[in-house]
Amino acid sequence: MTSAVMILGAGIYQVPLIRTAKAMGLRTIVASTPGNYPGIQEADLFLPIDTTDQIAIRSAATEQGIRAIVTTGTDVSVPSMGLVNDSLRLSGVSHQAAVHCADKTLMKDTLRSNNINTAAYLYTDNANDGLDFANSIGFPVIIKPIDSSGSRGVTRVCTANEFELAWNAAIAVSRTNVILVEEYLTGTEFGAQAFVVGNQMQRLFLHSDTVTPPPVSTPIGHAMPYTLSAAETEKLEMMTEAAVDVLGIRDSICNVDYMLVDSEPYILEIAARMGATCIPENITTYAGFDTYEYLLSLTMGDKPSLPPLDKMPCQANAALLMRSSTTGVVRDIIVPESLKKRDDIVSIQIDIKPGQGVKRFSVGPDRIGHVVVKQPTAEEAELACVDICESIDFVIDENA
Incomplete structure (x- = not known):
């Protein structure tokens, strides 16, 4: 009998997870509020359930006899995931840990009470x-x-x-x-994905963060590698291991936001789920393994191993969201032929078609596409991403 995995959310960042699960031979059960979400059509079974409704998600998971439950790129459904894991004795984050990570007050109280640097x-x-x-x-x-x-x-x-x-x-x-x-801490903001197997952090993949200008700093891209000094790296790893321990996180890929202030790291937030904005694609390109497949194996109860550092390609790369500066209806999308000849492009994805409406970019779901690029350095990859995004012409009718 085919094993079933429940995926919480049907948005653009859950689609690669759904597709990877199907490629692994798993039956995909996708729970989401109804709407124009691309993951709904990708699912083997769609359940129109609010993913924050913990009891309804648990009932559906029990009825479907799932072997695993997972999400990525969103915090709001993580407590539901934790409740199902506890109730059905599945691999993954517990309900208590999920709640403590999703509720910023509980998370920061836990960090502060354990003398872990936070604002x-x-x-x-x-x-x-x-x-x-x-x-x-x-x-x-x-x-x-x-x-x-x-x-x-x-x-x-x-x-x-x-x-x-x-x-x-x-x-x-x-x-x-x-x-x-x-x-408001003044320093250098960056992020990482902490790979936790059992209750032990196996690897910490650092990445830079590109955000929109203040006052609302929305993530729009990331790049790898991101390097710190040996002393800063040691502090960061010890701090993150301590945070994983005191929050009780198990069998998860955790999205962690940091600020480095005068060589002293601070944890801004830690989430018991993998990051969005193409972070999985960044890691896959850099480290040479499928990040989505790893996450699914982990939540299925396997103990997947990571390749040794000296076996990773360590390919510098960057990702950037395509965004609209106006609200309106897309009349045309003009992609230069020259992009087809570039060998540095890992992937280009355009989320919209002519005739569809777009919003002026404010938050992640307003994105209209993304590009992932590899280059000799992360800085060169970031510049290449900007160049490619600017070369694609989205013709938008603001009066429609």
């Missing part, structure tokens, strides 16, 4: 208390909902006059109306 913060449902805290630590600060994903409702606030607008933006995308007011 100073206050969580509150009272805007006046939040403003008082911001004044006490000094501007700028970061305002974010405790329960959002994908930079939704996250704003850098530079003055007290900007606070109310940012607060209201965070409230608008929060289910709890509890908002995190966080110290």
Whole structure:
């Protein structure tokens, strides 16, 4: 009998996971709210369930007799995944660990109580208390909902006059109306994917982060390799191992956001799921193994091994989202013939077709495509990504 895997979410970042699972001979059961999501048509079975409805997801998982449950690129469904893992005794993150990672207050409380560097913060449902805290630590600060994903409702606030607008933006995308007011750390922001087998971190893949300009810094790309000094790397690995341990994360690929301040690393957030914005493709290109296949094997209860560092190609690469600067209807997409002759392009994906509507880019799901490029260095790959994205002409009718 074919083993079944439940995949939470049917968005653009779940599609490669669905396709890889099918290629592995697994039956794909995709749960998502109904909508124009590309993963719905890819699934062997689609279940129209809100992935944040933990009880409904558990009931469906039990009924379908799944062997594994997984998601990528989103935090909101991770608690449902954890509940199913506990209830059906599946491999993967527990419900407690999932909740502690998805709720930023629990995550940061756990880090702080275990002396793991993180930015100073206050969580509150009272805007006046939040403003008082911001004044006490000094501007700028970061305002974010405790329960959002994908930079939704996250704003850098530079003055007290900007606070109310940012607060209201965070409230608008929060289910709890509890908002995190966080110290703005000045340093170098970057990220990593922590590969955790059992309760042990096996490897930490670092990557640079490209984000939109403040006040709303949305991730739009990543590049590898990203290197630190030996001392900084040692601190980072020890800190991340400690965070994985105190949060109780098991059998997962974790998305971790850092800030390096005067050679001292801080964990901004750690999520019990793999990152989005083409991070799996970055790692696959750099390390020479299929990241989606590895994640599925891990959640199926296998203990997949990583290739030794000296066996990895360590191919420098970068990925960048294609984005629209306007809202409207796509009339034409003009792709230069010269792109077909480039041997540095790993993949180009255009998500839309003429006649479809697009939004001015604000958050990740507003993307209209992506490109992944390999080059001798990460910096050259980043420049090549920009060049390719700028060469593709999306003709958009703003008046449609």
